[in-house]
Amino acid sequence: MGDQIGDLLLDCVVRDFCPGCGADRRGEEAAQRQDLFAKLKRLSLRGAADGGHIYLQRIRHLLHGEGTQAVPSQKKAALVLHQRTQQRGERAGKKRSQEPGFPRFFAELNLGLILTAFAIVAFKTPNHFAFGGTSGVSVILSTLFPTLPVGVFMWIINAVLVVLGFIFLERKAILWSVFASFALSAYVSLFELFIPTSVSMTGDMWLDLCFAVILPALGSAIVFDIGASTGGTDILAMILKRRTTLEIGRALLLVDIGIVTIAAFLYGPRVGLYCVLGLFAKTLVVDKAIESIHLRKVCTVICSEPLKVEEFIVKHLNRTATISRGYGAFSGKCVTVIMSVLSRREAVQLRRYAREVDPGAFITIVDSSEIVGKGFRGTN
Numbered sequence: 009m010g011d012q013i014g015d016l017l018l019d020c021v022v023r024d025f026c027p028g029c030g031a032d033r034r035g036e037e038a039a040q041r042q043d044l045f046a047k048l049k050r051l052s053l054r055g056a057a058d059g060g061h062i063y064l065q066r067i068r069h070l071l072h073g074e075g076t077q078a079v080p081s082q083k084k085a086a087l088v089l090h091q092r093t094q095q096r097g098e099r100a101g102k103k104r105s106q107e108p109g110f111p112r113f114f115a116e117l118n119l120g121l122i123l124t125a126f127a128i129v130a131f132k133t134p135n136h137f138a139f140g141g142t143s144g145v146s147v148i149l150s151t152l153f154p155t156l157p158v159g160v161f162m163w164i165i166n167a168v169l170v171v172l173g174f175i176f177l178e179r180k181a182i183l184w185s186v187f188a189s190f191a192l193s194a195y196v197s198l199f200e201l202f203i204p205t206s207v208s209m210t211g212d213m214w215l216d217l218c219f220a221v222i223l224p225a226l227g228s229a230i231v232f233d234i235g236a237s238t239g240g241t242d243i244l245a246m247i248l249k250r251r252t253t254l255e256i257g258r259a260l261l262l263v264d265i266g267i268v269t270i271a272a273f274l275y276g277p278r279v280g281l282y283c284v285l286g287l288f289a290k291t292l293v294v295d296k297a298i299e300s301i302h303l304r305k306v307c308t309v310i311c312s313e314p315l316k317v318e319e320f321i322v323k324h325l326n327r328t329a330t331i332s333r334g335y336g337a338f339s340g341k342c343v344t345v346i347m348s349v350l351s352r353r354e355a356v357q358l359r360r361y362a363r364e365v366d367p368g369a370f371i372t373i374v375d376s377s378e379i380v381g382k383g384f385r386g387t388n
């Protein structure tokens with residue numbers, strides 16, 4: 009009895025919600041629908057113990073708004089519960105999408121600058137790694153004028169760039185870039201007081217190269233994530249963008265290549281090749297670090313218990329999902345497709361729960377670092 013009712017219900021759902029599987033509801037004849045309801049009614053009368061009458065009321069309410077109405081108190085309780093769930097989800101989404109407060113912004117900015125400064129003093133300067141930027145120019149100038157350390161030249165170069173920024177740009181536009189430029193110079197000078205720059209810290213140039221790339225890349229990713237910059241050549245990039253028609257990326261790349269070329273002449277082909285590797289590795293690692301910070305999981309779930317999975321996403325993960333109807337190309341059966349964008353931890357929880365309620369659930373999880381919209385902070 010239950011199987012017969014289920015087949016008829018599936019037929020109704022197919023006709024109304026799955027145009028690829030059956031006739032569209034708007035084009036279906038009223039007689040066909042009435043015939044389906046008559047069959048359901050006969051089944052429910054013959055086997056009320058199987059719950060056929062309940063299915064009939066539900067399908068009528070779903071398709072026509074007919075059937076029994078909920079008790080007012082039950083309806084009110086359900087409405088209150090729905091509102092509370094919605095409000096909790098709204099608060100969670102707002103919290104996730106809001107920008108960090110000033111204390112966190114300032115702390116993350118300085119953390120990124122400290123990592124970059126430490127890499128310059130501990131790994132770049134002793135090995136003459138000049139990958140580009142103000143630190144690369146400072147390393148070269150420190151070799152040409154050995155009486156002055158790298159930190160002093162960074163102060164000088166950044167001061168010149170800041171002056172040019174105030175001349176050609178609006179002061180408000182470069183405020184944090186000015187702070188970052190001088191803060192980075194200050195941290196470099198501070199580390200030079202405690203870390204010797206005449207010899208390598210590890211004695212292994214390859215190991216030094218790895219950390220000379222990874223630490224500044226991580227620092228830059230942290231700084232870029234909060235919408236700031238490390239200053240230096242970023243000011244030059246803003247000037248070029250405002251005052252010229254040059255492609256900024258290509259112009260800065262040419263400057264970096266020029267710095268690497270000078271380093272190869274000064275320090276020999278071995279160091280020059282290390283600088284070439286560092287230049288290209290820096291770009292790749294920075295991109296990967298930024299993607300890793302913003303990484304989200306796009307989860308798609310097809311299972312036999314879609315309502316339970318949907319409830320788990322909304323109530324337990326405080327996320328939302330997009331629900332769509334589909335059908336299997338091989339089986340021809342209608343299915344409910346649930347798509348939701350989650351963090352790594354949430355994706356693991358969803359995968360575990362979906363497999364618990366339906367061991368045969370079909371789940372795909374895809375990485376994405378470009379999520380823009382409600383519940384996600386900024387443009388990733």
